[in-house]
Amino acid sequence: QLTDYGFHLNKIPIYCDLKSAIAISCNPVQHSRTKHIAVRHHFIKEHVEKGTIELYFVKTDYQLANIFTKALSADHFNYLVRHLGMRSLSPKELERLAKSQ
Template sequence: AEYVALSASCAQVIWMRTQLQDYGLNYNKIPLYCDSQSAIAISCNPVQHSCTKHIHTRYHFIKEQDENGMTELYFVRTEYQLADMFTKALPEDSFKYLVRRIGMRCLTPAELKVMSKESA
């Protein structure tokens, strides 16, 4: 599942890169962060092994991009994976940590009340 998600996200990011190039913004290698060392190993290994033969060929897009030098894969420990806050139910401490990491903060009820009055 992680390998399939990595391949799909790679395709989306490469599409975004193409759009940004139209605006004159160029990027060499696209950094991708994954919390699965197995998915990274499959992506970076140019040899097809028997343990990966069940994966449909369309999901090997990430492997091709790595071989072409388009992407750079990095391992990130699960507790630091920012995307998890959008996809998983996390303990409160973990959620608050990740919220701070992306620069967000939780608004107090008083702040929400002031904001609702300002927008009315």
């Protein structure tokens, strides 16, 4: 463990669009409803309990990962591209950037 060597890290944020998944991971009362789930799927729950990660709810429309997994309208795609910090560069812009370095 890194904490044994004096490294203290911030909680890792994970953004989820399923409120029920967050409830199961954060609420031990839900345990009886999740007994059928294989042990390997309790990884997130264990790390929430340890304080290693923190879960946040994000509406599906704002999930940045959707840009890689879903068919999106052009407007929605461009919105997510901007929030990823990506840009579409024209050949002229690429050439200008290459010359400036």
